[in-house]
Amino acid sequence: MQLHFSASVLFFIISITLYQIPICFCDDYEASCSSSFDCGNIKNIGYPFWGSERPEDCGYPGFKLDCYYDYAEITIINDTYRVLQVNYSDYGLRVVRTDFWHNSCPTSFTNSSIDVNLFEYRPDSHNLTLYYDCSSPPVSLSYIRSTKFNCTEYGTEVDSYFITEVPEIDATGICASTLIVPILESQVRYLQENSTVENLKAAIDEGFVLVWKADNAQCNDCRKSGGQCGYNTSSSEFTCYCRDGPVPSTCRSKKSKIGLIAGVSAASAAIFFFLIGLWVFFTVRRRKRVAEQSQTKDLFLAPYSRGVTSSTTTSSQSVPSYVTSKPESLQHSFFYGVKVFTYAELEEATKNFDPSVELGDGGFGTVYYGILKDGRAVAVKRLYESNLKRVEQFRNEVEILARLKHKNLVELYGCTSRHSRELLLVYEYIANGTVSDHLHGDRSQSSLLPWRTRLNIAVETAEALAFLHESDVIHRDVKTNNILLDHNFCVKVADFGLSRLFPNDVTHVSTAPQGTPGYVDPEYFQCYKVTNKSDVYSFGVVLIELISSLEAVDITRHRHDINLANLAINRIQNHQVHELVDPLLGFERDDAVKKMTTAVAELAFRCLQQDGEMRPSMDEVLQILRGIQREGYGGHEEVEKKNNMVDEIMLLKDAPPLCSPDSVADNKWVSSSTTSTSS
Template sequence: MSNSLVHLHLFPLIALLVILKFSLCFSASLEWYDDCGKYFSCGNVTKVGFPFWGSESRPKNCGYPGLELGCEGNATITLGIMGMKYRVLDINQNTQMLTIAREDFWEGICLQRFVNTTLNFELFEYGPGLQNVTVLYGCPSPYASVPGQFTCKMNDLNDTTAFPEQGALGPSGCNASVVVPVVDPLVDQIGNVSLDQVINHGFRAKYKVDSFCIECEGSRGRCGFDLNENKTSCLCPDGSVGHTKCYNNNNKDYASPGDQHWHLAAKLVPFSLSLLLKTSLNMELSAPSFCVIMLITVFPLFRLQKSANAYTEYETCSRPFQCGSINNTQYPFYDGYVRPEYCGYPGFRINCSSPVPQISVTSSENYYVVCIKEELRVVTVARKDYWDGYCPNGLSNTTINVTLFEYYAPTFANLTLYYECLDTSYPRNQFQCGNISSEAPVGYFVGNMTSAFEDGIPLGTCKRNVIVPFIKYQSNTDRITDILSLMQAFRTGFDLEWKAENNLCDACTASGGACGHNTTTGNFACYCFDRPYDSTCPEKDRHKGILIGVVAGGVGLAAALFVCASLFIAQRRRQLLSHTRSKDLGPGTPITAFLSSNGFQSSKGFTTTPSTDLSRSIPSYPSSKSDLENASAYFGVKVFTCNELEEATMNFDESRELGDGGFGTVYYGVLHDGSLVAVKRLYENSCKRMGQFMNEIQILAHLRHKNLVTLYGCSSRKSRELLLVYEYVPNGTVADHLHGKLAESCDLSWSTRLSIAVQTADALAYLHESDVIHRDVKTTNILLGDNFQVKVADFGLSRLFPSDVSHVSTAPQGTPGYVDPEYYHCYQLTEKSDVFSFGVVLMELISAKPAVDITRHRHDINLSNMAIDRIRNHALHELVDPKLGYDKDCVVQKMVKLVAELGFKCLQPDRETRPSMHEVLESLREIEKEVMNTQKQVVVDIQETDDEAGLLKNVTPPLSPESRDE
């Protein structure tokens, strides 16, 4: 079949696929917009909108995942928080304030479970005017005279004394306690008004919502929640999804995702028409281009292999894994590495990297996993703070997430530890904790309250107590007689029964499936041979579907590859024949041909025909006709043989390793002429690596800047190794000096760090002026030469394209901690992505902290989040590297504030509000100039100046988040 006939058949199919895809996108977006325009109403509370959702009126993607409202009897609104059910008494959406009361107290003051009141502080904060009241249960006779007492039946005991006490900790000696927030004026009324009336009056909690929702709704948008991206979205009337608000369709600076989709389709149609035109003129299409189009059209055939992928999921979730010393770990547990998230259940991620596995059974604390009893659905855990001793840094009772766990009744018992006891006359069950109280260091431990009072242990003099669950046989005081047996009991832990759709999992495994969950919806999933199901695998021949899918997909793929290979071989032969008749092209031709073949045209000098601007940007390596014919130059750079580079690096000896990155290892090398080089060896010679290999050469071949690493050469594309040869930069990376192997031996002064920032910004601004986006800006890619001269490196992820082309990538790449958050939302690549990454680099220079550190608090794991939080809360001093002398040097303090303010602008979530790289560079140069001027104008006058602020003359910096408050 001729090429013209192929193109004529392919064109309508391509057009049909494009129309189908984008029409489906629009219909889904418009349905989402309509759904989120509806309100939740129940009883006296009406018209409740974002961030709440619930019932059929407002689906899950119209509110935050943790703010689902229920309606009972069309009169009572309920809300679940941290596994606790609350009754919603009022919702004020103007002040973002809820009035809620605990459902268990509403049913009666004598509780079945004793659980303190806790909120999810990612979604809520306590309202003003509240005090904690502790309700104490099972108190002994010494407290019988306390006012406000009442009686409750507890477990196997008869009526026992109970009473409320103001504060979060009441007197010790009672079996159980529950802390409840109460409105201030009602605290003093306890005793005059019944306790249940006081508690059921409720308390106020403020819910948190993205501030941009006001802007979104003001632009005729509706706030929703993207469950795939796990972030808030602005839904627009035209079916598009905005970043912070909806824009007028006449606004040329804004293109909705729908506009972008149709823009791409509009680009594709002329492209296809041009192919038809070429065919009509008897111009042959290249083999790679034909292969791309053909693979697009046969893609539906490859979807038949979906069943094979499902079988892989089934196999993965069917296999248990080993976590530390625990064997045969299965659902609902997962580690996210050996066992992927979809094979577990939300909330059951287990950390296997530590010597003893860890799991979170509350929202904030990890517990050690002692063992897992699969047949009982019981996990035995132990408190980390009591693992190595009985005197932790902070005293707190044991709490669990009651949505996922409950105490295992057959083995459950409590052990109480009493601290700060004044009466030390009783010698048994005694321990000492000087770190908690030096004045009253003595404490007691008891496993049975009744026997403790019968034995005369003076617990009434103890100020504080902590209840720790234990396995029942370990809580017997006859067994725990000394500190050693107490420590053994701590490490034995206690049993928790897990709740992870247990009944569904039983049904799934009985039908031959493997238990897991859908990571998109969060619902249970039963992975079967052919595909995932909601509950069980159907009764049918499961293997038949697999076989059909694999065979059909394999045949289609083999046919496509055969045609591609045939076309490629034929075209290659024609190229070789034409190459022998071609004239000498010179080193600039390849990059020009590359730009021309991709239709690039820019206002900055890159055109589809050779220009003087482009010629100046291409390196002028010495070359000759014989060099080109012998393939000794590629895109204008020298081509080395693998043997040359193996000899230069001592056969890639480990002692020559300089670093290890995401795409390859870099080695130190010495060429025949004595030149020192750095050789990057890509991990594998695959299509993906070949693309990165060619991309980096194409980028660096036409760029020259003092702060960009110089590419000396590369290996041939046909060689067994993909190797890139750079200039050798001897002084490590910025990351090494800030928080790596060189951090202790070499402190970077503030002036040096500022110089590094200026040089890096200069290099990035040059790249952006040349229509290049780096896409992987980070401190490990900023090399330092002699005198700390910056060399920006690693262009494997970079992109070269003109400024009037909107590039969309559906495969986000980069390094965690540096990636533009908007990139995950819209998949659109702009130079503002580099600006965000550079903002993270600025914060690293200020703080000497890595961009990502999982040992920090979960809200501070990403340095960008940590920096924004500290600057907003006027706590910049908590972020600054102590080595800079921020508190002592007022010049450094002012300059750090200015750079922090600039970094704050770079880290804005909306890329439109970020400055350009050129503006960042100019700001840094102004700051650097101000440093020099300030140092010249510092005047030390001992007789006239008492305040160190008087040392600064004529310095008027712009307001930073810190200085603005001052």
């Protein structure tokens, strides 16, 4: 290959290269601080924490983590704490003192202290006072109860006590040591009701929450401007790493660097050969990028040839696809049989994707409320990135929803084309939020879903999933947040970005674990194999949510009950279904409700079996639910259901009004049948 460079071309390349050098140098900082890191069992940690392979410049002084095989530790002043959770939404760090982990008798009888410049106790923290080596109980008042436990000191057992009713009592002369241990307020109440030594250890193991202070506001501003948060150890100041260099606050736009170009015409032959190599490198990378773009294009080409002509004929036998040289023509084509919208149309429909019409965030994109020119209210999903993986998920959802039509599946109105600057999906607008909203979200405070409605939600969701399985499709992300409700509380199952077509001649699909914590099939994590029984497991969690009104994952519950599936299996195995059922459903006072909820719990127990082969099929689940519904409400269920639900629906209509287009609530989407009222 022969390369010919004129003097002017050489001058231009050298200038551009020198222009880029400082930018590339800064990108190293940005890249190293942008990636999160795992420390023990704590995942996806970022600023202000550092440690392991994450450099100190990407963290904040006092937030170094020591990483071990299955846990992480942080040292605050002179005490070491085990890290239980990092919560970026409220800057909460849940910790427990290391020498108190699984232990109520520490090695050092000194109170902990925190750096008030870096941390403050969250209001739900409570001081529990422990008294060690006591000659008698530290209180004499009959109405203050103390609980005794033993500790070994220098080989000798000594009597120790803890008290939950009051923060501290002067035990001078009675006890050798007094120690204050922070715990959560919820654990104090638990100890008051169950004052045992084992429960004391469990309460301490739950830890307490510190709110960190590490230039939080500056870091938020830095991230919003496109930078990465860090700390300059030389100047002892917060630093925002930007593409054009580190700055003390937020990123700025790149400044003109024409001054760097002056005098470059005298570049030496060494730079010339360096640039030849650079040119070869970028040429190879460009060819690779073109190949990827070609592959991306191929993902979209096949569907256009199926049942669609490229001519402008108006034959009733085919749908016309108007060929144009403009990427976003005002004329429409079709992709897998659904309408292809232009980016400009959807931009106008959503007020230029105004945050005020944002309906919520999903795993792959943000959903916006919009109104098309024909007056239809729609929900527009805007995928986060337009890389090859997102294109595949985009095509996957279009292909599945375009060919599958069911009354309990959300309807896809259309999408953008492969030429569009962004990948957008257009759905019907479902106006009554999600099942999750009504069970334990914003709507749960204003209205209660009656048992009859909940059972009907279970039946209709099972109908949708059974239909998908019959059509060789696995949903893979079944959860209450993906089950939408229209104004009549009828189900619309949504979010097919993770779904997989399931060929008839295979038993499973091997794939990396994806999905939502609390709903994912445990076999999925072990074998990386997804089957239709994976949906059955997730649906089992949904059934438990419907009868309990509890969330699938809740870290405020006891550590053995954080996962709702584990809690449910434990209660059902021990014949304690009554502890699982939402008391507002009338379990204790209505025999019919008691019988039905017990039957649903037993069905959920079968769905939640660890071994997928032990779970029923989705069709069998549907038949059992229909049987429970039919037996619980009499043989004329289908006729009576609509009439009997009228009063319940009217009560529910007293809840807050349907989502306003100007709301920023974290709801899903809403139905075109409610367009006139919601607009």
